[in-house]
Amino acid sequence: MYKKILCVDDDPITLMLCKKVIQKCEFSETIEIANNGEDALAYLESFSQKGITPTTDLPELLFLDLNMPVMGGWEFLDIITERRYNEIFPQLKVIVLSSTIDPKDIEKSKSYPMVLDFLSKPITREMLEELKNNNT
Template identity: 40%
Template structure:
């Protein structure tokens, strides 16, 4: 499984990588600072790999929701699970996340080492 990080804040991406390392998650990690690059990367992939994507929903350009919508239009065969990473505490965002089959979790920033330890256990990383 490859891990894809998508966040417009490079500090958040760095923190995620460090916490994954401390939690013992050693899978390949690919990061993008915008939704357009992440979407392009996933669109070019075949169905040979599984992906777990940490996706920020509030980004300039394509939002996380728009990335998911565009992905669904073109890549239904790719095995992709998504964890939403957001600073939003709006119930509307949590409810919207439940309408996407690919979304498996919803994390509000800031997150902790324990979040990644739990992730490792829950997804066998």
């Protein structure tokens, strides 16, 4: 079980479904949400500004939508890569959770070191079980 995850999506129904499935599967103790990449970035920046200690309760996994207003998933991934967030948050891994099925998007996601997988919406119990099994 993850201690904390962050779900980033602009659709409130997707966020609600994501939260319910995660809770039902006991996949994470805490589920935080952000409505777009900018909100997610601000959330992560708040940790780096406070100072990170071994007891800081950082998210370990981030479910990220690609197509969002304000700041989409690709822009978010570019910024956290550029700012070397993998060094600040080495435990943070990203699962792209998108409605797109474009093979180019799947390939592009593999170019980001923090991206573990690319999954199609909606999130399901089976997806979470597979993630648990592959990342334990």
